[in-house]
Amino acid sequence: xxxxxxxxxxxxxxxxxxxxxxxxxxxxxxxxxxxxxxxxxxxxxxxxxxxxxxxxxxxxxxxxxxxxxxxxxxxxxxxxxxxxxxxxxxxxxxxxxxxxxxxxxxxxxxxxxxxxxxxxxxxxxxxxxxxxxxxxxxxxxxxxxxxxxxxxxxxxxxxxxxxxxxxxxxxxxxxxxxxxxxxxxxxxxxxxxxxxxxxxxxxxxxxxxxxxxxxxxxxxxxxxxxxxxxxxxxxxxxxxxxxxxxxxxxxxxxxxxxxxxxxx
Amino acid sequence: xxxxxxxxxxxxxxxxxxxxxxxxxxxxxxxxxxxxxxxxxxxxxxxxxxxxxxxxxxxxxxxxxxxxxxxxxxxxxxxxxxxxxxxxxxxxxxxxxxxxxxxxxxxxxxxxxxxxxxxxxxxxxxxxxxxxxxxxxxxxxxxxxxxxxxxxxxxxxxxxxxxxxxxxxxxxxxxxxxxxxxxxxxxxxxxxxxxxxxxxxxxxxx
Numbered sequence: 348x349x350x351x352x353x354x355x356x357x358x359x360x361x362x363x364x365x366x367x368x369x370x371x372x373x374x375x376x377x378x379x380x381x382x383x384x385x386x387x388x389x390x391x392x393x394x395x396x397x398x399x400x401x402x403x404x405x406x407x408x409x410x411x412x413x414x415x416x417x418x419x420x421x422x423x424x425x426x427x428x429x430x431x432x433x434x435x436x437x438x439x440x441x442x443x444x445x446x447x448x449x450x451x452x453x454x455x456x457x458x459x460x461x462x463x464x465x466x467x468x469x470x471x472x473x474x475x476x477x478x479x480x481x482x483x484x485x486x487x488x489x490x491x492x493x494x495x496x497x498x499x500x501x502x503x504x505x506x507x508x509x510x511x512x513x514x515x516x517x518x519x520x521x522x523x524x525x526x527x528x529x530x531x532x533x534x535x536x537x538x539x540x541x542x543x544x545x546x547x548x549x550x551x552x553x554x555x556x557x558x559x560x561x562x563x564x565x566x567x568x569x570x571x572x573x574x575x576x577x578x579x580x581x582x583x584x585x586x587x588x589x590x591x592x593x594x595x596x597x598x599x600x601x602x603x604x605x606x607x608x609x610x611x
Numbered sequence: 612x613x614x615x616x617x618x619x620x621x622x623x624x625x626x627x628x629x630x631x632x633x634x635x636x637x638x639x640x641x642x643x644x645x646x647x648x649x650x651x652x653x654x655x656x657x658x659x660x661x662x663x664x665x666x667x668x669x670x671x672x673x674x675x676x677x678x679x680x681x682x683x684x685x686x687x688x689x690x691x692x693x694x695x696x697x698x699x700x701x702x703x704x705x706x707x708x709x710x711x712x713x714x715x716x717x718x719x720x721x722x723x724x725x726x727x728x729x730x731x732x733x734x735x736x737x738x739x740x741x742x743x744x745x746x747x748x749x750x751x752x753x754x755x756x757x758x759x760x761x762x763x764x765x766x767x768x769x770x771x772x773x774x775x776x777x778x779x780x781x782x783x784x785x786x787x788x789x790x791x792x793x794x795x796x797x798x799x800x801x802x803x804x805x806x807x808x809x810x811x812x813x814x815x816x817x
Contacts, residue, residue, distance in 0.1 A: 422637035
């Protein structure tokens with residue numbers, strides 16, 4: 348049987364090698380003599396070509412940011428929903444990093460820390476210094492116990508932009524964080540209460556701010572400590588966990604690659 | 612807008628990124644997505660047509676992939692696995708939409724919600740309306756096969772892995788799809804005064 352013309356389906360099957368041999372032979376024989384069917388075959392080839400030539404759309408930047416945020420949120424143990432607040436949060440961090448806001452990083456488990464972290468902005472936590480320094484060297488001493496921070500708490504108020512919400516500063520506790528002990532070490536820092544030591548007390552530079560924001564999904568970190576992890580330069584970022592007194596802690600390298608994550 | 616700092620781990624292989632992710636590195640997965648997002652987006656937008664739907668599907672896909680990363684089998688390419696998740700997320704979206712429209716709607720609106728949507732002709736997403744509206748006429752399976760093979764340049768075998776069907780099935784879906792698209796696209800190319808086939812493009816012929 349050799350119909351007057353073949354339809355697109357048959358010709359498409361032929362092109363894909365889906366026809367039985369004898370049928371393929373008769374279609375091919377027909378194509379030799381039928382210009383119209385050859386045109387149809389060319390139409391089919393054109394379909395593939397047109398599809399291939401369709402421009403590749405780039406992901407809209409807005410969506411890329413949204414997905415980044417969703418992933419960052421997902422990577423925190425208890426966050427699954429990306430809220431608008433979080434998206435705004437990201438923007439905030441950017442503003443923040445530029446604005447060099449104020450305030451102490453580390454507070455005691457409860458009140459002082461809260462007050463400072465909530466960014467009332469007018470705080471004047473002048474340095475308090477006590478709590479025995481056991482060891483603040485940048486050592487590889489392997490003695491995490493001894494890695495208690497030094498003891499200055501500083502407040503920087505140079506920017507005069509108290510309205511920015513959720514400011515944090517970067518501390519330099521001098522702690523040499525250890526694998527498996529991030530949580531205890533962070534908890535110990537927080538346990539020190541108001542005399543916690545933000546040795547540097549600086550606002551994060553934009554790159555660090557971006558890194559922190561990505562890690563925390565735009566949430567305000569409870570601790571950003573430029574310190575060491577297993578003897579190498581690292582920044583430790585802590586975020587309160589689902590239960591009080593628990594922390595999600597990340598140790599990230601200088602390029603913001605995560606060296607370790609621990610949560611309790 | 613993207614994180615500056617994440618660009619630096621670019622040379623890490625996909626599988627290594629997945630492994631790091633499994634170890635709790637929150638950057639690893641973000642980097643993986645960054646790396647492949649344009650292609651994932653291309654699959655989603657072409658499969659669904661509507662940018663909003665495609666965005667939601669892609670976010671769904673990224674989060675499913677994030678959670679399922681531990682089940683990734685090392686013998687497949689990571690991109691294959693990612694694209695499978697994107698296609699499945701698109702299919703989920705389509706099914707959900709056809710089962711229950713999000714808001715109460717009249718008949719026309721319901722129909723619109725179920726039918727694949729055309730992107731706004733003025734938008735900047737860059738999908739050719741001719742192609743997009745023609746693709747929208749295809750059943751999902753044929754559309755997905757053609758997107759992977761003809762548009763994304765996958766081999767039949769790789770597309771078969773993405774869609775988890777035999778290669779012969781991919782061939783047959785592609786053939787069916789091309790046969791269906793041929794008259795539509797030929798018409799698009801050759802006759803500006805064509806009948807309205809649902810496209811928004813062209814010279815305002817109603």
